[in-house]
Amino acid sequence: METLEHILLQPFRSIAETPMFFLEVLIGGLMSGVMYALVALGFVLIFKASGVFNFAQGAMVLFAALFFVGFLELGWPVWLAVAGSVVVMVALAFAIERVVLRPLVNQPPIILFMATIGITFFLDGFGQTIWGSDVRRLDVGIPTTPLIVGDLYINQFDLFAAVICGLLVTVLALFFQFTPTGRALRAVADDHQAAMSVGIPLNVIWTIVWSVAGLVGLVAGVMWGSKLGVQFNLSLIALKALPVLILGGFTSVPGAIVGGLLVGAGEKVAEVFWGPLVGGAVEDWFAYVLALLFLLVRPQGLFGERIIERV
Amino acid sequence: MIYRETGQFKASYAADQAIFRLVEDRIGMGAILFLAFVVMPLVGSQYWLETIMLPFLIYSLAAIGLNLLTGYAGQLSLGTGGFMACGAFSAYKLATAFPDLHVLLVLVLAGSITAAVGILFGLPSLRIKGFYLAVATLAAQFFLLWLFNRVPWFTNYSSSGVISAPPLAIFGDIWVTGFEATPVAKYLFTLSLVSILALAAKNMTRLKIGRAWMAIRDMDIAAEIIGIRPMTTKLSAFAISSFYCGIAGALWAFVYTGAVEALAFEINVSFRVLFMIIIGGLGTICGSFMGAAFIVLLPIFLNNTLLALGLAEAVALASHLEAMIMGALIIFFLIVEPHGLARLWQILKEKLRRWPFPY
Amino acid sequence: MTTAATDLRLDSRQAATGRRQRRIGGVLLAVENVSLRFGGVQALSGVSFDVRQGEIRAIIGPNGAGKSSMLNVINGFYQPQEGSFVWKGERLARMRPHLAATLGIARTFQNIALFKGMTTLDNIMTGRILKMRASFLEQALWWGRARREELAHRAFVERIIDFLEIQHIRHTPVGKLPYGLQKRVELARALAMEPELLLLDEPMAGMNLEEKEDMCRFILDVNEEFGTTVVLIEHDMGVVMDISDRVVVLDYGKLLADGTPDEVRNDPRVIEAYLGLVHD
Ligand SMILES: Nc1ncnc2c1ncn2[C@@H]1O[C@H](COP(=O)(O)OP(=O)(O)OP(=O)(O)O)[C@@H](O)[C@H]1O
Ligand SMILES: [Mg+2]
Numbered sequence: 007m008e009t010l011e012h013i014l015l016q017p018f019r020s021i022a023e024t025p026m027f028f029l030e031v032l033i034g035g036l037m038s039g040v041m042y043a044l045v046a047l048g049f050v051l052i053f054k055a056s057g058v059f060n061f062a063q064g065a066m067v068l069f070a071a072l073f074f075v076g077f078l079e080l081g082w083p084v085w086l087a088v089a090g091s092v093v094v095m096v097a098l099a100f101a102i103e104r105v106v107l108r109p110l111v112n113q114p115p116i117i118l119f120m121a122t123i124g125i126t127f128f129l130d131g132f133g134q135t136i137w138g139s140d141v142r143r144l145d146v147g148i149p150t151t152p153l154i155v156g157d158l159y160i161n162q163f164d165l166f167a168a169v170i171c172g173l174l175v176t177v178l179a180l181f182f183q184f185t186p187t188g189r190a191l192r193a194v195a196d197d198h199q200a201a202m203s204v205g206i207p208l209n210v211i212w213t214i215v216w217s218v219a220g221l222v223g224l225v226a227g228v229m230w231g232s233k234l235g236v237q238f239n240l241s242l243i244a245l246k247a248l249p250v251l252i253l254g255g256f257t258s259v260p261g262a263i264v265g266g267l268l269v270g271a272g273e274k275v276a277e278v279f280w281g282p283l284v285g286g287a288v289e290d291w292f293a294y295v296l297a298l299l300f301l302l303v304r305p306q307g308l309f310g311e312r313i314i315e316r317v
Numbered sequence: 318m319i320y321r322e323t324g325q326f327k328a329s330y331a332a333d334q335a336i337f338r339l340v341e342d343r344i345g346m347g348a349i350l351f352l353a354f355v356v357m358p359l360v361g362s363q364y365w366l367e368t369i370m371l372p373f374l375i376y377s378l379a380a381i382g383l384n385l386l387t388g389y390a391g392q393l394s395l396g397t398g399g400f401m402a403c404g405a406f407s408a409y410k411l412a413t414a415f416p417d418l419h420v421l422l423v424l425v426l427a428g429s430i431t432a433a434v435g436i437l438f439g440l441p442s443l444r445i446k447g448f449y450l451a452v453a454t455l456a457a458q459f460f461l462l463w464l465f466n467r468v469p470w471f472t473n474y475s476s477s478g479v480i481s482a483p484p485l486a487i488f489g490d491i492w493v494t495g496f497e498a499t500p501v502a503k504y505l506f507t508l509s510l511v512s513i514l515a516l517a518a519k520n521m522t523r524l525k526i527g528r529a530w531m532a533i534r535d536m537d538i539a540a541e542i543i544g545i546r547p548m549t550t551k552l553s554a555f556a557i558s559s560f561y562c563g564i565a566g567a568l569w570a571f572v573y574t575g576a577v578e579a580l581a582f583e584i585n586v587s588f589r590v591l592f593m594i595i596i597g598g599l600g601t602i603c604g605s606f607m608g609a610a611f612i613v614l615l616p617i618f619l620n621n622t623l624l625a626l627g628l629a630e631a632v633a634l635a636s637h638l639e640a641m642i643m644g645a646l647i648i649f650f651l652i653v654e655p656h657g658l659a660r661l662w663q664i665l666k667e668k669l670r671r672w673p674f675p676y
Numbered sequence: 677m678t679t680a681a682t683d684l685r686l687d688s689r690q691a692a693t694g695r696r697q698r699r700i701g702g703v704l705l706a707v708e709n710v711s712l713r714f715g716g717v718q719a720l721s722g723v724s725f726d727v728r729q730g731e732i733r734a735i736i737g738p739n740g741a742g743k744s745s746m747l748n749v750i751n752g753f754y755q756p757q758e759g760s761f762v763w764k765g766e767r768l769a770r771m772r773p774h775l776a777a778t779l780g781i782a783r784t785f786q787n788i789a790l791f792k793g794m795t796t797l798d799n800i801m802t803g804r805i806l807k808m809r810a811s812f813l814e815q816a817l818w819w820g821r822a823r824r825e826e827l828a829h830r831a832f833v834e835r836i837i838d839f840l841e842i843q844h845i846r847h848t849p850v851g852k853l854p855y856g857l858q859k860r861v862e863l864a865r866a867l868a869m870e871p872e873l874l875l876l877d878e879p880m881a882g883m884n885l886e887e888k889e890d891m892c893r894f895i896l897d898v899n900e901e902f903g904t905t906v907v908l909i910e911h912d913m914g915v916v917m918d919i920s921d922r923v924v925v926l927d928y929g930k931l932l933a934d935g936t937p938d939e940v941r942n943d944p945r946v947i948e949a950y951l952g953l954v955h956d
Contacts, residue, residue: 059448109652116393119448120595121651123588128644135637242584248452285467294456298441301453305444330830517816524815524822525808528794532802535791542751543869544777544806553812600793 039270
């Protein structure tokens, strides 16, 4: 009884007692949620345009970061390293379209999903075979000193990440809204048949989408990498974008962002206030269990649509 | 015409319904069992028995478990490692709380506890499918591992978080766990258990319950309209699959390593087992063995090759290369032969059947 | 070849009508006032009709009229917003797929819904699942009821296989079969349930003439030999007029007409809405 009370009520009491601290934790969580959202965004792009659930998005984040930091270590200037990484990610998109997607085009989605697990392992192995598995520091000059607003300490780095994410979403939205390629991509998302009749080869579209997802991955990789160092763990952290997607719905960009914020904030608050009571590291599973419970209530996600099956 | 079907008419449905319908198959199976039960213990070195055969057998069991769920019932799970951990830690708690419990009972109970946990984490499968479900099973993986890692009760408050198996005997003083257990005893014990469970799995998959699983996998709507209940069918797949994975985890901790911590069952184990069934063949029991053999032997082979080539930091490199090769193979098999090695073996048999005629 | 098959069909039909008239019994299933909506689409509105024991009942209507939806409502796959059923005199407020299956309602689908990864034999054996009692332990051990049941049901299924002339594809995975054979296997699976009421959704769609004739013969034979009541959706008017006892006409989710083939054929509303389009 006492332990129950301890776990159920005590944390709320401490939240009520230290509202400022809670606010800091919350903001910190929202900021790392932004980073999840960044990875989730890559998933959504690919899922919308090709119906492929890309398990490898996390591996793409690590892969991009590894190449970026590797190029920097070779003494390349930043702009060249960026350009180099972009080339790598576009080449990767080409390769994936050619080698994996095209041969599997009419397979059930679950087969494609498993294929992307294969891609995950391949990329993790390939990246580390080339660049090794040491943890690398990545410093692109983002300030890390805390910013003090009133009584609040806010991590400048997180703020920076949020701004980048906002920019990226805006750019993508503009791209989808106003460029012909973007509109074509939306057409595919809505209806493959219709898109084909417009005369856009599906292969080209997939390559573009996977490239864009690769670039989003690069941005996410650089941000995560500067925060935590470029290391294999990134691939696992990026896996948390999966529960984020479940919360947000697979096809919704706003969903990815809201889901990311929810997961980020939720797991930080849980970790700080509940973690110590149950042995810590609640962050390891919080997102997944949250997603699981959520699925039981609303399988289609926050923003997804309900589908009635036909026979 | 070494291998042929013609001329072997089935006099009854019972004969047609047998697991191995052809004499050649029965002879082949007998030979394999003879090699495994008689020759291997006689000639196998300790290295072979303990470092290759034990993990191979235990992984095969886990692969059968996952294959029942994913290959037969079509419910993709990424939580195998978590379920194996559940089996290992249940067995540990049982064996330490009731020191007189027979080892077989420990294993069966550990499997049953895991089955119950499997049902719990299988509940979302009633509402969601495909990759949604895969993500939900990740919750099992991460949550269970965290539980065994962080909650000291599960390790009997051991400071290192490592559990070590108490010595248990199958009968008399034939020990199968602990320091006194000989490699041969451990090997034969594991082999017998795995053989029996594999046979049971084969039986289930070719009878009512297996057909219900496959029906749900192939077309759940039609299955429901035939009168198959999606709920009991899916949950039974989760339960039985978890039972197998739980026993595999318990064997891993008790017989193979003797002492493990929760992290021995991290997410990579889940992927490994998944790869075994993709490479071996989704929806075949014998493919589970082939896939397990492949994945267990691949790193050993790579390590030795790299060492022979005189590469110094071979270990790290080998593991990266292993990941690459596995990833590439997964894609290869999914594209070229989704039924895996088991199907390739079938094709080979077809060829033998027609040999020496080209068609 | 074709004429021979047609003759065969006519023969069996003439033979059938004679015997069948006597065997048509009381109302097996009555559908009362069923309405079904999907969001804004009104798939069925206030449809009522009944099916008598032993008859062949056709449902016709233009594309999107709600025919398949009607079958889905009957076997409980869709839940209508309004309406109820009377099964053998007993009122059922709602139908569920599992309940329908236990009552003895079997079904084939417009777009073949076979279990693609399984062999023909296994597909048909799934139709017997409701009748199997063995526990999973007995199955795991291939022992007791599991063994007895399996062999008994196998023998029954072999009769269906013989009846539908699909012995040669017994062990073939159904995914590899041509379309016409797949439809036949689907019928076999439904028959394996020993249904009282068999719902067939466009069993002859996409078949060539010869296959259609075979299918007609099978449906008539099933109806005669096993006394199975059949509800069938079909676009081919010739077939409908030939083999059905009574016809329901749906249009835009509403019941347009209900009667014998002759009555329906001469109903002016039907001619306007539907037959008019078909006739040249
Ligand atoms: N699951 C569903 N979700 C949404 N709308 C549906 C669903 N099933 C059927 N409908 C709609 O209900 C209406 C009736 O469809 P139904 O399939 O019953 O027609 P039908 O008479 O079988 O046509 P056809 O001859 O083309 O098979 C159509 O407008 C269809 O779009
Ligand atoms: Mg229809």
